Amino acid sequence: MNVVFVEPNFPANQRHFVRALAEVGATVIGVGESHVDGLDDQLKSWMYHYEQVSSVTNVDAMSGVVRWAQEKMWIDRLEATIEAHTMPAAQVRAACHIPGTSVHTAWLCRDKPSMKQALREVGVPTAASTAASTADEVRSFAERVGFPLILKPRSGAGAADAARVDNDSELGQALGTFGRQGVESIAVEEFVEGHEGFYDTLTINGHVALDFVSHYYPNVLEAMRTRWISPEFISTNRIDKVPDYAELREMGRRVITALGIETSATHMEWFFGPKGLKFSEIGCRPPGVGAWDLYSAGNDIDLFREWANAIAYGNTDAVPSRRFASGMIALRPEQDGQITGYSGVEDLQQQFGEWVIDAHLPPSGTPTQPVEAGYMANAYVRMRHPDYDTLHGMLDAVGRTLKVHAA
Numbered sequence: 001m002n003v004v005f006v007e008p009n010f011p012a013n014q015r016h017f018v019r020a021l022a023e024v025g026a027t028v029i030g031v032g033e034s035h036v037d038g039l040d041d042q043l044k045s046w047m048y049h050y051e052q053v054s055s056v057t058n059v060d061a062m063s064g065v066v067r068w069a070q071e072k073m074w075i076d077r078l079e080a081t082i083e084a085h086t087m088p089a090a091q092v093r094a095a096c097h098i099p100g101t102s103v104h105t106a107w108l109c110r111d112k113p114s115m116k117q118a119l120r121e122v123g124v125p126t127a128a129s130t131a132a133s134t135a136d137e138v139r140s141f142a143e144r145v146g147f148p149l150i151l152k153p154r155s156g157a158g159a160a161d162a163a164r165v166d167n168d169s170e171l172g173q174a175l176g177t178f179g180r181q182g183v184e185s186i187a188v189e190e191f192v193e194g195h196e197g198f199y200d201t202l203t204i205n206g207h208v209a210l211d212f213v214s215h216y217y218p219n220v221l222e223a224m225r226t227r228w229i230s231p232e233f234i235s236t237n238r239i240d241k242v243p244d245y246a247e248l249r250e251m252g253r254r255v256i257t258a259l260g261i262e263t264s265a266t267h268m269e270w271f272f273g274p275k276g277l278k279f280s281e282i283g284c285r286p287p288g289v290g291a292w293d294l295y296s297a298g299n300d301i302d303l304f305r306e307w308a309n310a311i312a313y314g315n316t317d318a319v320p321s322r323r324f325a326s327g328m329i330a331l332r333p334e335q336d337g338q339i340t341g342y343s344g345v346e347d348l349q350q351q352f353g354e355w356v357i358d359a360h361l362p363p364s365g366t367p368t369q370p371v372e373a374g375y376m377a378n379a380y381v382r383m384r385h386p387d388y389d390t391l392h393g394m395l396d397a398v399g400r401t402l403k404v405h406a407a
Contacts, residue, residue, distance in 0.1 A: 006080040077312075119255060127191075248277060383398075
């Protein structure tokens with residue numbers, strides 16, 4: 001199996017996909033934006049060849065590299081695991097006649113209004129939504145659906161650049177922001193009240209081979225806008241025991257079928273509230289924020305290796321143990337500037353040390369990152385425990401006790 005892997009060097013967890021492919025016996029050809037001299041020896045040892053391009057989203061440049069490789073060997077797969085790379089990768093597959101996620105599927109998984117329309121047509125419950133190119137179109141949708149609304153880029157990931165608007169004044173401000181950015185079209189959606197989580201799968205030939213469910217505390221939009229909150233997400237180990245998860249799993253399978261996802265990792269977000277279970281969005285790629293590390297730690301598997309088996313051989317070897325719930329808590333500095341130190345670390349180590357997977361506490365002098373930079377931008381702690389509720393309580397205690405000081 002000869003696999004072209006897109007951008008093996010950045011971000012840091014990309015190397016785990018390359019490592020896993022090499023471990024299962026695949027020949028890996030890496031294509032990325034870094035110079036080969038910028039790759040460490042271990043990463044280079046996992047690849048048969050590496051080629052630099054100016055941009056991995058430049059379809060012509062990428063197609064040229066792949067065709068060059070095809071002159072020397074049969075290329076079985078081309079894989080991309082970053083949201084922004086999924087569409088260019090699909091276009092290169094089409095140009096070079098390589099199996100994998102199609103352009104149509106990649107487009108549906110990137111373009112939120114089209115995604116939701118395709119799913120409404122097959123009966124998947126979603127928020128009301130539309131694509132809008134003018135302020136008048138947005139205001140017309142607001143008149144039909146009512147406030148609050150969510151405005152976001154059509155192809156963004158997660159809560160990036162998303163805005164909640166509760167009235168005409170806030171709507172005008174948000175439209176002005178998008179206008180100044182030169183955005184030609186946006187997604188406008190009904191605001192769905194409820195608890196938010198995600199359903200992640202490893203899907204082979206359109207069938208779910210492995211799946212995991214995580215919960216956000218609080219919902220992402222609030223977490224990414226509010227400094228004092230130490231947001232958490234927790235992967236449950238009750239997915240096989242609690243009957244309510246059957247509805248979520250069935251919705252996930254329907255979404256995967258409707259969008260034509262074949263052999264791929266998927267990351268689906270959902271809401272559950274007064275109007276029941278609602279689909280939010282899906283990507284045909286793995287989740288971010290280290291979720292696969294948590295799934296691996298909670299289930300006694302190497303999920304990267306299972307992904308590599310799926311890509312190379314069309315199967316998986318391991319069965320998730322569901323032995324632990326696993327989760328992370330993001331810790332924000334009290335202000336922007338430079339980290340000056342921490343308090344509460346020793347107390348928490350004494351209380352919960354046996355349940356800590358790892359912790360990232362940048363040293364004093366490290367520049368802080370803004371709240372909107374994400375869950376792993378500053379400090380974080382990852383933990384696991386056999387009981388979900390106990391783990392939730394421990395992570396809450398970390399958020400109350402461990403403080404990141406900055407000046």
